[in-house]
Amino acid sequence: MTIGNQTSTRFKDEIRIVAPWVFFFAVLTFLAMVVLVVVLAGRDHSAPPLALRCLLGVVAGALLGCYVVLIGYINRDAGRRRMSRLLWTLVAIFVPNGIGILLYFVLRKPRTANCPQCHADVEPGFSFCPRCRNRLQPVCPHCQRGVNPADKFCPYCGAALEMAAGMPPSAAPTQP
Numbered sequence: 621m622t623i624g625n626q627t628s629t630r631f632k633d634e635i636r637i638v639a640p641w642v643f644f645f646a647v648l649t650f651l652a653m654v655v656l657v658v659v660l661a662g663r664d665h666s667a668p669p670l671a672l673r674c675l676l677g678v679v680a681g682a683l684l685g686c687y688v689v690l691i692g693y694i695n696r697d698a699g700r701r702r703m704s705r706l707l708w709t710l711v712a713i714f715v716p717n718g719i720g721i722l723l724y725f726v727l728r729k730p731r732t733a734n735c736p737q738c739h740a741d742v743e744p745g746f747s748f749c750p751r752c753r754n755r756l757q758p759v760c761p762h763c764q765r766g767v768n769p770a771d772k773f774c775p776y777c778g779a780a781l782e783m784a785a786g787m788p789p790s791a792a793p794t795q796p
Contacts (some may be wrong), residue, residue, distance in 0.1 A: 634697075635693070637697060638692045642689060642691075643689065643692075645688055646685040646686070649684050650685040651681065654674075654678060657680055658670070658677045661673055690712070694709060697728070698724070698728070701730070701731055703728065703729055708724050708728075712724055730743070735751065735756065738751050738752040738754065742756060747766065761781075763776050763779070
C-alpha cells in the first residue's frame with residue numbers, strides 16, 4: 621500500500637518546486653556574466669579573442685545560473701522537509717567551493733508523507749499512523765513482520781498472506 625501524496629523524484633517534478641522568480645534571477649545572472657566577460661573583458665588589449673570570450677562568458681554564466689537555481693531549490697526543499705530554510709540557504713551560499721550544497725544533500729531529512737485516512741504527516745517507514753492508528757504497511761499474520769502488498773507468501777516465515785494479514789482489500793494478493 622502506498623502512502624497518500626507520495627510523489628516521484630523525477631527531475632521534472634523536483635524542479636517544479638523552485639519559485640519562478642529564481643529562474644528569472646538565474647537568467648539575469650547568466651546574461652550579466654556573458655556581458656561582463658564579453659564586453660568588459662574585451663576592453664583590455666591582452667584579452668582573448670572574441671570567440672573565446674563568448675565561450676567563456678556562456679560557460680561562466682551557465683554555471684552561475686545553475687548555482688542560483690540550486691540555491692532556490694535548496695531553499696524550497698528544506699521547507700518541505702521541515703528543516704530551517706534560512707539556515708540551509710545561508711549554508712549553501714556561504715560555505716565555499718560547493719561544500720555547503722553537498723552538506724545539504726548529505727544531511728537532509730527524508731520527506732514526510734500523509735496518512736491516507738486522516739492526512740496527518742507520517743515519517744517514512746512508519747507502519748501505523750500516529751494520529752489515527754491506520755495501518756500503513758501490510759504485515760504477515762504469523763510473524764508480524766512487514767511484507768509487500770504483492771507478496772503471496774511471507775518472505776520471512778513462508779506463511780500464506782491473506783486479507784487476515786492486516787492488508788487492506790485493495791492490497792491483498794489474489795489467489796489463483
